[in-house]
Amino acid sequence: MRPEIAQAAPDADPTGALSARVARAEAACARRGVRLTAIRRDVLRLILQADEPIGAYALLDGLRALTGSGKPPTVYRALDFLLAQGLIHRVERLNAFVGCHDEAVHQHAAQFLICHDCGRVAELEDAAVEAAIGAVARTQGFAPARVTVEVDGVCGACQDKS
Amino acid sequence: MRPEIAQAAPDADPTGALSARVARAEAACARRGVRLTAIRRDVLRLILQADEPIGAYALLDGLRALTGSGKPPTVYRALDFLLAQGLIHRVERLNAFVGCHDEAVHQHAAQFLICHDCGRVAELEDAAVEAAIGAVARTQGFAPARVTVEVDGVCGACQDKS
DNA sequence: ATGGGTACGCTATAACATAACGTCACGCGC
């Protein structure tokens, strides 16, 4: 059974933080001359308003709820676009997607701390980790293109609870 | 289409290296008082004799070729066992499995260099990378349990070819 | 023999992902 996540309450986004992030994404796309179409914007909004990683088929459900239509390729094409623009990240361990905390940067590397108690994911960008991985790859004569670092464990908040 | 991989030629394992690795795995399991059953041994052998990461359903095909039977849970249960014993690793980016280069060590961390030209995966165990990740996790109050590091890129051999 | 534990068989289904092809709207050069 697919987990149900944050089905947009009518009064979602009370502070306007979500809309602000979407607006920044719109601006970034305009700057780059690429099109944040309605579908892509809807998918981005769904990802941002979930406070956990969200899977492709949950996004599909959300998109269908919003627009009445959509098939798997609809969602995957939007995801490909958002990933290429660096607006979201894919969490490999979960086969799921999270918003990028810094939507201005194009395709930056990131590390994720995945709490398997509460399910939340924290995004980091640590230079020392990147440097260490780059160094060891170079000693093997390997040319890195994309680095995935995902740490499974328990976050501080959940340690306090137990 | 599922990739076809190394369908055991009749004269496979000419040097006996494969059988030696399986024998070491048998010995390790015996030492720990766990059972490397026929199914588990077959799945391990299939993983070791593929020189690329191999997916669960390719393993299922191989198992069925060997024994005439097997369903997805058959393979997944064997994989769970082999992972728990540290005899294999899972490559998250590929949803596929590789043999552990050091089958004596129980559940050690590892990093992978994945060549997306030739498809081969190199396993590393770099203390500096582990330390850097542990350090940054601790600054977040996060308790790491399992660390995934996977680097996509082009290996030295494939760079030379181009 | 009985009861517990481990491994395995089996059906079914959830969940993730892509191939392949068609349609439509838009902008551009002419």
Next chain:
DNA sequence: GCGCGTGACGTTATGTTATAGCGTACCCAT
């Protein structure tokens, strides 16, 4: 205006990965 290329999207179908849920065979210690 017209033709054309391109990008976005629709649609069908399928491929691939993973697990739930249940039953049974077997070993072995009591």
